[in-house]
Amino acid sequence: MLMFLIRRTLVLMVTLLVVSVLAFLIPYAGEGDPARKILRARVNDPALTQDQVNALTHELGLDRALHLQYFDWLKQTLTGDFGLSYTSRSPVGDLVLPALSVSITLALSALLLALVFALPLGIVAATRRGSKLDNAVTFVSQSAVSAPEYWIGPVLVLVFARYLGWLPSGGWNGIAYIVMPATALALRPLGYFTQVTRAAMSEVLAAPYITAARSRGLSFPRTLLRHGMRNSMLPVMTLFSFWFAGLMGGSVVIEVIFNIPGMGRLLYTSVVNNDIPVIQGGMMWILTLAVVVNTATDLLYGVLNPAIRVSHA
């Protein structure tokens, strides 16, 4: 377990290093003077004369070797200082954190919604394998997996916001604003959760201890709850955290469609506007968090699953 922890921490550090080097290089890619691009993130006055640029370039050490600049930059970023956004002129941290909380709320609502439908579907399919119902569930899950959210989203808006007028078409002002984006976002995870639940449950139901429990006189629903659920939930949990790590960075498309001030839209607008400090900060935050969440899940998985716990010891 300790070895596992050390290894994963090492991986995390290397990842951060690679991501940070790439993020650092963004001002140097593309057209234009990198020093000017960097200064724009550091100095409040956007209209600088060439003399001022030269002076500041020297003052901030932007004329030194690239690797020295990188270490300076890394020191700054590790304290959470990515500079000022080009467009809003506010520090990147002040933009990222609220956006992150919005995206996490949306991701959790979507994934819980997916879970609420996927678990019963998967379990029912697993208990009646090969039946018409099982085939129907298989087809539904395959359709859900194949439905692009940028297709479902606009169609939902058309029906529920434009024609029926039940829900707001975009924005982020309370529970009514979560319903449609969460539904559109839930569809694909729903399909995957259903498939995994079905597979895991089928496997568990074929295990000898289920037969043993049934022959001891335990009713089928109780067997399902007590033995089935408990033993089939691990793969579902892994998938859940996997999706959570991905969606925490925001579903770019859904947030753009529904005009939600989350991480995905922040990143998208920053790339479109070439708002370099926000891109750097956003990428570092999201990719780091994604790796951290997945590492944590792997650890948790190891703690919860005795078979893995033993093999890692």
Added chain:
Amino acid sequence: MPSLTAPPPTTQEPWRRVGPPSHRPNIFASMVRGLGGRHWTFKVGAVLLTVILLVLVLTPWIAPHDPAAQDLSNRLAGPSAEHWFGTDHLGRDVLSRLMWGGRFSVTIAAITLTICAVCGTILGALAARRGGWIDELVMRTVDVLVCFPDVVVALFLIALFGTGYGTLIAALTITGWTPFARLMRGLALEINAKEYIEAAEILGSPKWFILFRHVIPNALRPVAAMSFLRFGHKLITVGALSYLGLGVQPPDSDWGKMLLDAQPYMERAPWVGILAGAAIFVTALSVTMIGQGIDLSKPRTTRATTPDGKGTPSHVPPAAISDSEAL
């Protein structure tokens, strides 16, 4: 010129002698035979995909209109005999645009998928065969890349290199090869323990020969299933990037771009957007059905163990999670 009665050359290495040609495994034939032909989702998906691919291949000959021909007097017209799927905001024929756009979507998805499948399979097999630091390096890289959201990685690369097909394919490849590597490594570890690998080693087969002749061909079935499943996923991601205006660049157009263009007219002419999305959906669904069909129908060896000779034995869990696990 050698005489016809001359004995066959004896310089061949012993490991190359794998029996008469008739006994040599025909990888391609066995793959086709071994695919999940019996499962209903496979059949339905295969029919759908065949129709779609046929239409896309034949587009230059069967498209009813020029996809770029504008007719501003006939904008956003509903379906008619002249324009089966109506016209878009510039009066262009939606059906023709769907056909031409589909060629882009499907080609880009297919190119990235091929790169991902080949790289992932080889790296995964290599990791399992060689072990040690190669294994560690490959699998730890997979651990990291697997949790990077692909659209975010694409945005990152676009920030670095700008938009373009190269960036698009690179972004989708970086995040896309990992499930193949994970799958292949698991399969290769199983195959490593088989007697025929030991036999091949005793015969002195070089490492590359064992890898490409024994390990990878014997894992092709699950890899094929994964390829189909991932194809749908790639198609949706390519569409997403085009929808954001970061994928296919004008004047080219694909299904995602069409959906984007149709967005402002969603209320007046909903069919344009709905049909473009439906095209992505149906294509993704067809490959998903094929992939799962392959996964859900067991290979013959296992199937033979069921008493009635059909259906999967109840104790064998379906491998449907292989994709979702790594998604």
